[in-house]
Amino acid sequence: MSEIDLVDGNLALKEIQKLDGHTDRVWSLAWNPAAGAGGLPPTLASCSGDKTARIWQQGPSGSWNCTAVLEDAHNRTVRSCAWSPCGKLLATGSFDATTAIWQQIGGDFECVATLEGHENEVKGVAWNSSGSFLATCSRDKSVWIWEMQPGNEFDCASVLHGHTQDVKMVQWHPHLDVLVSVSYDNSIRIWIEDGDLNGWSCVQTLGETSSGHSSTVWALSFSSGGDRMVTCSDDLTMKIWDTTNNPSEDGSWFHLCTLSGYQDRTVFSVNWSRDGIIATGAADDSICLFHETKDSLVGGLSYSLILKKDKAHDMDVNSVQWNPNEPKILASASDDGSIKLWRLTQVP
């Protein structure tokens, strides 16, 4: 953050635009990481209880419009969405137990593959950094790893068992094939490819006894370097986890600190910006921003609140996502059916 002083600055989250169109709660958002390349304008995908996903793009005038509605592939809530690293494919996970893969062909988005295998609601989808693997997770307690083959074919590479309840979200490490899952069973699990026949195994479980969460863990996000991750929970806290070793080694993640007392209802979403700012969205309708501070008294590291936006939405905030290409732009999605775009600015 070169031009913004986080410690002394008087910061504000200014609403740029409200995006209306979904007819039910908006669950999840995903910025297209390839925006800017090949003339692709800034692009955001959203998905909703109205069974659709929508694509939003910034036009030449600077204002945002819905450019596509992705429908007819799912017959229930679309819970999550994720762009492949190249930005050409969008995966959507639905309560209908399937994951759809969408590709823009000509002017339209077409469903080019449907991944079936989960027994019930798919809750999370995530691509690894190279785009070769897609992970999906479900209420059926399992995590599936799909390997992408030529011609939009997806083979199931592994089915991961370990969680004892719904798996709420999966995320890959920003540059290693390390997968993290979080669950209704209150735990966080770290998975790696182990080189054996069946591929993948759990190398670490972060539960309440490892200073972990005491209720459902809803989401996680890695720092841009991948040496830390943050998780958020129904226990109203966020936890920062650190690794000094190779993040894929057994037992390498440990609890660094817990942020609590900021939001008084379930924290549904957490996202770490490229500039090191952690955003959280909660059921108290607020958005909070945190940044690392050096605690001179203890000599340790801590994270402090730099901004709380009360009433960011009229209802629960389900997703907060920083634009990876323009790190002061934040998108948020809510039960009120709207998406908001925000700019973090310094007020004089």
Next chain:
Amino acid sequence: MTLGLINANPVVHAKKERIVRAEDNHAADAVDSLDVFDSVRDIRDPEHPYSLEQLSVLSEESITVDKKLGRIQITFTPTVQHCSMATVIGLCLRVKLLQSFPLHFKVDINVSPGSHADEESVNKQLNDKERVAAALENPSLRQLVDECLCSSEL
């Protein structure tokens, strides 16, 4: 229908007399526990032709409303400790409140302490909005909920 009932012989209580309130001294946005009770008291039990009020599953005292924060908290008491219908009752309460009060109200629904064998698990499910949303997309569950709510309008 007599076979397999979880509580075959529930105790049925009399309904409380309804208090009719004048509109002018009761603003529409000032929701209180009696408003909430009035909206949910006639929900039919999933197993019996009686209302939740008649079965003493809930009362006005088991509802608290924080007007300032816009929060509604309902504590209900299943008729038996191992009642597998507790989650259905909770879903009915949630849907009815959604239909009756402004959407920005925050609703917490719990079974009363000690009233259910799986208290923690029932409470966790009822307050996980993703689980609730998925349950309400399940056609047979939705039908059961709608039937319990529908009969309350008779």
